[in-house]
Amino acid sequence: MTRPASRLPFTIATVAALLGVTMVGWASDTPVPVKPFAGPGADGFFWYKDPKPTPPPEEVPEPTPAPVAEAPPPEEPPQASPSPPPGPAPFSSAWIREQLPVYLDRAIDEPTEENVSAYFALQRLTLDRSQKFSEVAQSVVMGQALLDESFRRPLNSFGAMAQARAAERERGRVFGELKTKVGIWYFYRSDCGYCVQQGPILKSLAKDLGFTITAISMDGNPPPSGDFPGFVQDQGQGALLGVQATPALFVVKPETQEVVPISQGLINIGEFMDRAILAAHKSGWISDADYQLTKPISVNGPQIDTPEYFEAMRQLMMLPTEDSTPLQPQNQASLPPG
DSSP, X not given: OOOOTTTHHHHHHHHHHHHHHHHHHHHOSSOOOOOOOSSSSTTOTTSOOOOOOOOOOOOOOOOOOOOOOOOOOOOOOOOOOOOOOOOOOTTSHHHHHHHHHHHHHHHHHSOOHHHHHHHHHHHHHHHHHHHHHHHHHHHHHTTOTTTOHHHHSOSSHHHHHHHHHHHXXXXXXXXXXXXXXXXXXXXXXXXXXXXXXXXXXXXXXXIIIOOOEEEEESSSSXXXXXXXXXXXXXXXXXXXXXXXXXXXXXXXXXTTTEXXXXXXXXXXXXXXXXXXXXXXXXXXXXXXXXHHHTSXXXXXXXXXXXXXXXXXXXXXXXXXXXXXXXXXXXXXXXXXXX
């Protein structure tokens, strides 16, 4: 490769100058000071040193944003307390029941003319309402045999006595018919004071009405009253029937071997008849019709606890049926009529 001629003389002259200086130094004994290479430092520019590493810039933390104050949640408006249910309408029966003791207490605690007058006014209102109810009730029951108590049993004395005599006759008839169906077991002890009095009562039942009575001794001795010499000893029947006191009476139906307790203790003929008839009715030994005739009340009309009875009561009480509108309670917001 050929270089330009203009630069060649400069290069040769430079090399010769350098060689001449070097050769002069070698020929002389006097050391020639060596000039450093041009440059500010002792090593000159041809000695390269890595620059000191530049420290990385300090990271400036980003300023933390100031916390934003949260707005408080909006206050809920205070809920209105539920209004108390409306009280009874003034002058209604519920209002009278509620206010009458209040008026009375106020009149006693503070007996001013106004307070005492207010109490007597409320009392007068109560009596007037009761009188009106009584008048309407009397007119209602006059046409309703099911509601008229005088129809069931006369309220006057002579009518009540006549009905009682009729019931007594029927009771004697029904009780007399029982003698062909049932007998009487009489448990006693020879040291029983009550048995001394019970024996003659049962003896009259056997003599007058023809009842069969079996006296059963709990201690093996004859009756203390001297009645029923043909007594028998207890063979465990007393314990089986739960006899705890004497005299003890049971009604027995031999046909079905049913035994029904009547009493444990001293009773008279009337009590024995009533209990025996009731036991016979519960056991099905007498009919409902015969049993009702022994009571001193009229039983014409529907019998109690029968479908006819409940239907009549439903109509009178205005109870709803499946195809009717239920009876609505009285509106408390309005005054009751009249």
